[in-house]
Amino acid sequence: xxxxxxxxxxxxxxxxxxxxxxxxxxxxxxxxxxxxxxxxxxxxxxxxxxxxxxxxxxxxxxxxxxxxxxxxxxxxxxxxxxxxxxxxxxxxxxxxxxxxxxxxxxxxxxxxxxxxxxxxxxxxxxxxxxxxxxxxxxxxxxxxxxxxxxxxxxxxxxxxxxxxxxxxxxxxxxxxxxxxxxxxxxxxxxxxxxxxxxxxxxxxxxxxxxxxxxxxxxxxxxxxxxxxxxxxxxxxxxxxxxxxxxxxxxxxxxxxxxxxxxxxxxxxxxxxxxxxxxxxxxxxxxxxxxxxxxxxxxx
Amino acid sequence: xxxxxxxxxxxxxxxxxxxxxxxxxxxxxxxxxxxxxxxxxxxxxxxxxxxxxxxxxxxxxxxxxxxxxxxxxxxxxxxxxxxxxxxxxxxxxxxxxxxxxxxxxxxxxxxxxxxxxxxxxxxxxxxxxxxxxxxxxxxxxxxxxxxxxxxxxxxxxxxx
Numbered sequence: 001x002x003x004x005x006x007x008x009x010x011x012x013x014x015x016x017x018x019x020x021x022x023x024x025x026x027x028x029x030x031x032x033x034x035x036x037x038x039x040x041x042x043x044x045x046x047x048x049x050x051x052x053x054x055x056x057x058x059x060x061x062x063x064x065x066x067x068x069x070x071x072x073x074x075x076x077x078x079x080x081x082x083x084x085x086x087x088x089x090x091x092x093x094x095x096x097x098x099x100x101x102x103x104x105x106x107x108x109x110x111x112x113x114x115x116x117x118x119x120x121x122x123x124x125x126x127x128x129x130x131x132x133x134x135x136x137x138x139x140x141x142x143x144x145x146x147x148x149x150x151x152x153x154x155x156x157x158x159x160x161x162x163x164x165x166x167x168x169x170x171x172x173x174x175x176x177x178x179x180x181x182x183x184x185x186x187x188x189x190x191x192x193x194x195x196x197x198x199x200x201x202x203x204x205x206x207x208x209x210x211x212x213x214x215x216x217x218x219x220x221x222x223x224x225x226x227x228x229x230x231x232x233x234x235x236x237x238x239x240x241x242x243x244x245x246x247x248x249x250x251x252x253x254x255x256x257x258x259x260x261x262x263x264x265x266x267x268x269x270x271x272x273x274x275x276x277x278x279x280x281x282x283x284x285x286x287x288x289x290x291x292x293x294x295x296x297x298x299x
Numbered sequence: 300x301x302x303x304x305x306x307x308x309x310x311x312x313x314x315x316x317x318x319x320x321x322x323x324x325x326x327x328x329x330x331x332x333x334x335x336x337x338x339x340x341x342x343x344x345x346x347x348x349x350x351x352x353x354x355x356x357x358x359x360x361x362x363x364x365x366x367x368x369x370x371x372x373x374x375x376x377x378x379x380x381x382x383x384x385x386x387x388x389x390x391x392x393x394x395x396x397x398x399x400x401x402x403x404x405x406x407x408x409x410x411x412x413x414x415x416x417x418x419x420x421x422x423x424x425x426x427x428x429x430x431x432x433x434x435x436x437x438x439x440x441x442x443x444x445x446x447x448x449x450x451x452x453x454x455x456x457x458x459x
Contacts, residue, residue: 040356114362
């Protein structure tokens with residue numbers, strides 16, 4: 001073995017010290033992560049219990065009011081038929097709410113079962129956004145909210161894009177719903193849809209109660225409502241944003257959140273533009289998928 | 300079906316697919332891992348495709364995470380009548396396609412490790428595997444024969 005000079009020896013020692021420090025800091029990081037997971041596991045039991053009582057509220061309450069009001073309608077005397085308009089609006093709102101809740105519950109179940117292959121087709125982005133906003137019209141009127149909607153860089157050529165229509169609807173609708181839910185009365189919601197050669201950006205900004213820094217990281221967790229009291233004025237059971245995030249990831253996109261307490265929150269959804277040629281896989285014929293034979297291996 | 304051509308199914312990340320009919324399940328792997336489980340007796344098989352090793356309580360408990368994806372795959376096969384002690388597994392992927400600095404972020408290796416650990420726990424033998432390394436992989440798994448064709452790819456087109 002060749003002899004080390006003092007200098008080399010010191011160098012080697014220094015190197016090992018640095019490596020050790022690095023390993024130590026990584027270990028600390030992992031321990032921190034573990035602690036976090038531990039806390040979450042403890043919480044999960046409590047959340048489950050909560051979830052059941054929430055579901056009861058979310059499903060049974062709208063159903064009972066639909067049943068009650070429709071019975072009223074059927075028993076209305078002839079001279080009071082004008083009341084039907086009001087009643088039917090209430091029924092519609094309750095049924096819409098119920099529909100959204102059920103859609104989310106099934107979407108979450110599908111995601112958790114690993115049964116969410118995207119189904120791409122050409123869709124008209126402007127139309128889709130407008131339709132989804134239209135769905136919330138009565139909610140907007142109820143809270144006296146104004147929507148500022150802006151499409152940027154959209155042309156007749158680029159407003160049809162490849163995406164998964166039903167998933168995009170659920171993403172947009174859940175984030176918008178969240179914005180409406182946490183907006184203050186008489187405020188506004190800014191919706192800006194931008195398009196470039198490589199991506200679609202959807203900004204949904206509200207001026208409501210906002211989210212604290214610590215809470216931003218947990219709003220995408222399932223069953224997470226920042227206000228956990230049963231009688232909270234806000235309905236829903238904290239599935240919406242976790243579904244939106246899972247679907248955005250599935251479409252290779254991202255969601256960014258910026259928020260300040262009492263100033264509101266801005267959600268930016270970015271989705272890549274998909275070229276038809278790159279739509280690998282969904283309709284691939286086996287021969288195209290494989291292979292220039294020599295490099296193929298069988299296991 | 301009249302012809303005997305197997306159905307082709309492209310598996311996206313965070314999903315899993317099981318089938319009683321003969322199906323060629325295709326997928327593309329970078330640092331992701333796919334576990335194929337097959338029963339030679341009933342000739343039923345399935346595959347998952349997960350991106351991260353462990354679910355940490357964030358977001359939904361989906362098969363994006365190895366510990367959930369492997370458990371779900373086994374459950375789904377059991378629902379189709381496959382007995383656990385007939386199951387055989389093959390594990391693919393977990394390449395380090397992106398250069399990383401820190402040891403704790405070698406996602407590919409950790410993805411592969413969780414598969415071997417969990418399958419060992421479930422006592423499902425891993426009869427072949429091809430994991431880690433620097434390259435991405437395309438694989439085709441035939442659910443009837445249990446055969447897997449594998450092809451290396453250089454660039455992964457952003458697939459994880």
